[in-house]
Amino acid sequence: MRFVDEFRDGDKARALAAKIAALCEPGRQYKLMEVCGGHTHTIYKHGLEDYLPEQITLVHGPGCPVCVIPMGRVDDAMALAGEPDVIMTSFGDMMRVPGSNGSFFDAKARGTDIRMVYSPLDSLKIARRNPDKRVVFMAIGFETTAPSTAMTMLRAAAEGLTNFSVFCNHVTIIPAIKAILDSPDLRLDGFIGPGHVSTVIGCRPYEFIARDHGKPVVVAGFEPLDILQSIYLLMLQLSAGRAVVENQYSRVVPWDGNTVALRAIGQTMELRPYFEWRGLGFISHSALKVRQDYAAFDAEALFRVPGVRVADPKACQCGEVLKGVLKPWECKVFGTACTPETPIGTCMVSPEGACAAYYNYGRLTRTRLAAAVPGAPS
Amino acid sequence: MCLGIPGEVIEFLPDQPDLARVDVSGVRRVINVGLLSDEPPAPGDWVLIHVGFALSKIDEEEAAAALAFLEGIGQAYDDELAALAESRIE
Numbered sequence: 001m002r003f004v005d006e007f008r009d010g011d012k013a014r015a016l017a018a019k020i021a022a023l024c025e026p027g028r029q030y031k032l033m034e035v036c037g038g039h040t041h042t043i044y045k046h047g048l049e050d051y052l053p054e055q056i057t058l059v060h061g062p063g064c065p066v067c068v069i070p071m072g073r074v075d076d077a078m079a080l081a082g083e084p085d086v087i088m089t090s091f092g093d094m095m096r097v098p099g100s101n102g103s104f105f106d107a108k109a110r111g112t113d114i115r116m117v118y119s120p121l122d123s124l125k126i127a128r129r130n131p132d133k134r135v136v137f138m139a140i141g142f143e144t145t146a147p148s149t150a151m152t153m154l155r156a157a158a159e160g161l162t163n164f165s166v167f168c169n170h171v172t173i174i175p176a177i178k179a180i181l182d183s184p185d186l187r188l189d190g191f192i193g194p195g196h197v198s199t200v201i202g203c204r205p206y207e208f209i210a211r212d213h214g215k216p217v218v219v220a221g222f223e224p225l226d227i228l229q230s231i232y233l234l235m236l237q238l239s240a241g242r243a244v245v246e247n248q249y250s251r252v253v254p255w256d257g258n259t260v261a262l263r264a265i266g267q268t269m270e271l272r273p274y275f276e277w278r279g280l281g282f283i284s285h286s287a288l289k290v291r292q293d294y295a296a297f298d299a300e301a302l303f304r305v306p307g308v309r310v311a312d313p314k315a316c317q318c319g320e321v322l323k324g325v326l327k328p329w330e331c332k333v334f335g336t337a338c339t340p341e342t343p344i345g346t347c348m349v350s351p352e353g354a355c356a357a358y359y360n361y362g363r364l365t366r367t368r369l370a371a372a373v374p375g376a377p378s
Numbered sequence: 379m380c381l382g383i384p385g386e387v388i389e390f391l392p393d394q395p396d397l398a399r400v401d402v403s404g405v406r407r408v409i410n411v412g413l414l415s416d417e418p419p420a421p422g423d424w425v426l427i428h429v430g431f432a433l434s435k436i437d438e439e440e441a442a443a444a445l446a447f448l449e450g451i452g453q454a455y456d457d458e459l460a461a462l463a464e465s466r467i468e
Contacts, residue, residue, distance in 0.1 A: 038380055041451070065380065091379040091429070092461055118458075119430025121410060121467035141429075144380060147413055148431045196382050199426070199434050223447055251440050252426065258433065261413045351454040352380055 009225070016228040017051040023235040024055045031057050031187065032234055033324055035177060036194035037064030037352030038222050044361040046224040052231070059186070059324035062176045062280060063194050065141040066093045066350040067322060070276045072308040073169055074099030077138050079306050080167055080299055081112050087130060088114040089123040090138040096349050100310055104138075120152035120166075127156070127164035136299045139166045143200040146170040146288060147261035150268040153290070153297045167299040168290050171275065173197050174205050175286035179277075181213050185325045190234040192227065193219035195249050202257025203245050210243040221249040268294050278312060278346055279319020318345035321354055328358040335359060381458050382426040382433065383448060384441035385409065387419050397468055398432075400425065403445065405459060408468040430467055 024030065034040060040060045043049065049058055062068055078099050081088035088104070095104045095116055108114045117123050120137050127135035139149040149166055156164045173194060180186065193206055198219045206217045216237035220230035230248045237243060247253055268291055275287030290298035299305070312318065315333045320326035328334055328347065338344040340356050347353035351360070385400035396412040398419070411419060411432045419425055424441040425432035436444070448455040 041454075042447075045451070092457060093379045116461070118461035118465035119410075119467055121430050122465050125467060141379060144382075144433070145429055147433070148410075148429045151410065151412055151431060196380065196426075196428065196433070199382075223443060252434055252436055254434075258413060260415050261433070264413070351451075 012225055013051055013228055016225070016232055020056070020228070020232050020235050021053040023232075023239045024053050025239070029055055029057070030189045030235070030238065031059050032190050032192060032231060033059040033061045033180070033188050034192040034220075034227070035061040035063040035173065036192075036197065037067070037350065037354070037357075038195065039192055039220060039227060040064070040354050041352050041357045042222055042224055042227055044357040047361070048224055048227055051228065056231070059188065060321070060354040061180065061324060062277070062322045063142065063173065063197070064347070064350050064352045064354070065145070065171060066097060067318065067346040067353045068171060068176075068277045068280070069094075069097060069140060069169060069346060070278045071099055071310040071312065072276065074103075075101070075308040075310060076305050077167055078104075078107055078112075079308075080136055080303055081107060081114055083134070083303055085133050086113065087126060087133050087135045088112070088138060089117045089126060089135060090114065091118075091140065092116050093350055094138055094140055096343065097346055098343060098349075100308075120149050121155070124152055124156055124161070124164055127161055128159075131163060133163060134302075135164050137164070137166050138169070140169045142171055142173050142194075142197050143265070144196045146265050146269065147200060147258070150261075150264035153268045153294055154264060156297055157294065162296070165297050165299040165302050166290060167305075168269065168288060170269065170288040171277070172271070172286055172288065173201070175283050176277065176280065177209065179280055179283050179286075180323060181209065181215075183323060186323060188215065188324075189238060190216040190218075192230050192234070193217045193245070195219065195221055195253065198247075198249070198253045198257065200258050200261045203247050203253065203255050206245045210245050214243045216243045217245045219245070219247045219249050219253055221252065267291075276309070277322075279322040313344050316345040318347045318355075321345075321347050328355040331355070379429060381448065381451075381455065382428055382444065383455075383458060383462070384424055384436060384444045385427050385432075386441070387411075387421050387423050387425060389421055391468060394468070400427065402427065402462060403459060405463050407462055407465055410467065430465060
């Protein structure tokens, strides 16, 4: 466990923090975005912002797949679940996401057959065991979970199953980053790149951020010291006027990603012309649908999906939080009408959502925030 | 769902080379290792598991670090482990 103790070492964190502070140019403000919700979780849990100089602001990005699902897709899934003989299956993270008529949990309580699964392969097994039912898997997630859905469809095809399908809501991270880079609301100086997504896509897809936008990217691990180390690497680049992609998490992330996983995705899925992201609106080529060759496993081909569009609740400011324009506590309903127990917006549902992470661990940084932001909870 | 959880490969299932039994914090379950077919793991190797699939091989030190990190997360990891314990893909 020596390795772990190294990561937890507060002295090392302070030493890194001092090196980071030394790289800050006087009078310059730095905004760094951590794209991945897992990183957001670590930052709040360990109060990493407290280690950083005031000149550096961490902006929380859109990398929480539950958080970016628009309400209309939840309503569509609910309509699918209500079709005759359907068993809807879903990851636990999705169960509490509110649609117009409540969440999957609420529908389950009303008698709809919705089952929580750990893996799409569990859905496949439910399909094998219930040949007289139609089993639909609510597929969500970035490139981290898309290969699992792809491999499950390939397996269903190999087995000749006719009662299993996927309601595909997989999204891709690069177009979301592009949308944020093109957003006039926000000026960022660099990116802490996602860890697990990069295990699949590798580091090359981020090169345009450095090349075309002149901003450094460091793919980071999930330990507190990983994140501080990555911020240090970003600051080194910024102080030298460089912009390249670096891999701080090379002990897990290969530069070229997982080619088997990418092949499986490419074989079974293709990009949609556009897809709605909660808070970010419609983004071109930002999500995956099932390929025509695998239409037998595509719930959108097998069922009539209403294609509901629902405006986000008026009070909810998840969109601004997802773009990093607002900090969670700046939302009007944060911690009052919207809590992890009674979420209004998706950012409060997932433990990786910026609002839930801040709500659960916010006390670590509130002193500093209260000083920095008038009206912040203290 | 987004958590990558480390597991130690115990054995492969007879006649199903894509399926392996792994040990995750004392919970033994079957997972799919098909995404590592370019460089298949061997019994005793550690893998990072996402929703029932091994996504990458890791060394023992990284596995210990990842596990300590997850145990520190609390509820989210407990939920993930509980879900894994319910999983029966074989």
